[in-house]
Amino acid sequence: MNAATGRLGKAILGSYFGLMIIFLYVPLVVLVVFAFNNAYIPTLPLSGFTTRWFHAAFANTDLTGALKRSAWLALLNGVAATILGLLAAIAITGRKLFLRSVWTTLLLLPLVVPYIVLAIGMVIVIHQLGFQASLTAVLAGHIVISLPYAILVIVPRLRTLDASIVEAARDLGAGTFSAFMLVTLPLLVPALISSVLICFTISFDEFAIASFLAPPDAPTYPVFLYSGTRTPALEPQVIALGAIVITLSIVLVVGAEVSRRMLEHRLAT
Amino acid sequence: MSSERAAAPPRRRLPRPRSGRGLLMVPPVLVVLAVLVAPIVLIALYSVDVKTNLPFTPTKFTWSMWRDFLPPSQGKYPNPFWHRFEVSMVITVIVSLVAVTAAYPLAYFLAFVPRRSRYTLLLLMLAPFFTSYLLRVIAWKIMLSNSGVINTALWDLHLRAHGNGIPWLIYSKFSVGLVLFYSWVPFVAVPIFVLLDNLDTSLLEAAQDLGANRFVTFLRVTLPLSVPGVIAGFVFVLIPTTGEFITPLLVGGPDSQMFGNSIQSFFQDTPNWNYGAVLALWLVAVVFVMLLVFGRFLSTDLQEANT
Numbered sequence: 422m423n424a425a426t427g428r429l430g431k432a433i434l435g436s437y438f439g440l441m442i443i444f445l446y447v448p449l450v451v452l453v454v455f456a457f458n459n460a461y462i463p464t465l466p467l468s469g470f471t472t473r474w475f476h477a478a479f480a481n482t483d484l485t486g487a488l489k490r491s492a493w494l495a496l497l498n499g500v501a502a503t504i505l506g507l508l509a510a511i512a513i514t515g516r517k518l519f520l521r522s523v524w525t526t527l528l529l530l531p532l533v534v535p536y537i538v539l540a541i542g543m544v545i546v547i548h549q550l551g552f553q554a555s556l557t558a559v560l561a562g563h564i565v566i567s568l569p570y571a572i573l574v575i576v577p578r579l580r581t582l583d584a585s586i587v588e589a590a591r592d593l594g595a596g597t598f599s600a601f602m603l604v605t606l607p608l609l610v611p612a613l614i615s616s617v618l619i620c621f622t623i624s625f626d627e628f629a630i631a632s633f634l635a636p637p638d639a640p641t642y643p644v645f646l647y648s649g650t651r652t653p654a655l656e657p658q659v660i661a662l663g664a665i666v667i668t669l670s671i672v673l674v675v676g677a678e679v680s681r682r683m684l685e686h687r688l689a690t
Numbered sequence: 691m692s693s694e695r696a697a698a699p700p701r702r703r704l705p706r707p708r709s710g711r712g713l714l715m716v717p718p719v720l721v722v723l724a725v726l727v728a729p730i731v732l733i734a735l736y737s738v739d740v741k742t743n744l745p746f747t748p749t750k751f752t753w754s755m756w757r758d759f760l761p762p763s764q765g766k767y768p769n770p771f772w773h774r775f776e777v778s779m780v781i782t783v784i785v786s787l788v789a790v791t792a793a794y795p796l797a798y799f800l801a802f803v804p805r806r807s808r809y810t811l812l813l814l815m816l817a818p819f820f821t822s823y824l825l826r827v828i829a830w831k832i833m834l835s836n837s838g839v840i841n842t843a844l845w846d847l848h849l850r851a852h853g854n855g856i857p858w859l860i861y862s863k864f865s866v867g868l869v870l871f872y873s874w875v876p877f878v879a880v881p882i883f884v885l886l887d888n889l890d891t892s893l894l895e896a897a898q899d900l901g902a903n904r905f906v907t908f909l910r911v912t913l914p915l916s917v918p919g920v921i922a923g924f925v926f927v928l929i930p931t932t933g934e935f936i937t938p939l940l941v942g943g944p945d946s947q948m949f950g951n952s953i954q955s956f957f958q959d960t961p962n963w964n965y966g967a968v969l970a971l972w973l974v975a976v977v978f979v980m981l982l983v984f985g986r987f988l989s990t991d992l993q994e995a996n997t
Contacts (some may be wrong), residue, residue, distance in 0.1 A: 426798075448872070638940065666825060
């Protein structure tokens, strides 16, 4: 430790880290502060405390509708992507897999293909098939972009599972399938929960694909947010809702990480 | 995959019969083929006019749009979308370099802070990254806009004449670069942190026993050993930023739109899907070249053969 930084170096690095943390949180704090500001336009000086934007936001059925739509979409996406990710992870970690590197590369491809390309590609496919833009199309797009994250969460956990536990189950008479259901799957629960949460967040926040594929009369929540920023009358509601979502997602991220550590700790002992 | 096999004692430890396991790969692979690969193939067909969305338009294979877009045959006046691509790449590379430079000391600090607080601080740094990307851009719009938080604060403090906003604060290359930097900097620190965290500190001690001071140790031992992490961090910003279009949409001006916005415009504002397909496929090609160059620094730990 001392070989890496001296006392002065530590002080400088520490202050730098502190300043960057402030830089990272200032915009988020500003958003939360202005959610309570009693004015239509977010400018300084503050014009007094109000909660009316929250009331207005929750009375706005377009907004709450978009929020509900996105929540359902994100939930379906979280479950579907996790199931597909689990299947892929089991196959990837298998002893023998024909063309393993081809399949894994293919499944991780969505990490690098720009979302704008995926979005317009899906627009073209839907046009060629004679379909209309729909939330189903948005869901399909979200599942594909979430799948690599599900795999990257599940595979390491599957790898670190003690193979001897599964072998013990099999020696005690369990078949491949029942050994999986009774031993492997329960041990995977923490990873599966993180996967669902991560995939939920990806879909819930996703704008590029949804902006191309969601029907105009059924926008997802980010699409609604974006249109809200272009409508001055809606902006305070966008900020109010944004403040809630940002606060919730920070609580969720921290909570998920803490509980994952606790769960895995308990399973490890 | 059948559980009947279990009912047949006595069992012997044979190599586990797992031939069915690979078949589980079929559903996820099919989904990716249908939703990702098929669209890219169609984009390719559109880009050479083999297919089109325009009704009653004859389709015939042609490179003409590619020739129009790519620089060699452009002569004096560069194609505006090629120009947009160049501007976009300059923004992308600058943002990536600045982000890596700013993230390195963050990672370094985290890697050498006492173990007890290490992961708490890491989580503190990463939490904003996991909040909605769109909302973070909206938050910056509130900060930067002409009558936004920064300008009005300056007016209140009498540092600038009232009503006179800083011209380059929003709708400029600066604002686009700043917001992209903000969005990616915590994430860039992760691969560098992972590398430094696993660094064998006895190497550093050895260097110092041999007479190097801390600065020389850093320059000649730590920094060279952390190059893979630095490159991984660089690519972590480079690739997503190359296809970026949300940030310029909200905080960019006419001269700071990125290549992704050009693609978007061909599908929304002035529809010409075939030309848009050329730009989209070009973007994919650029990203793939980046992957070919930097791919080996992005080990995902999935490729290695299992035990």
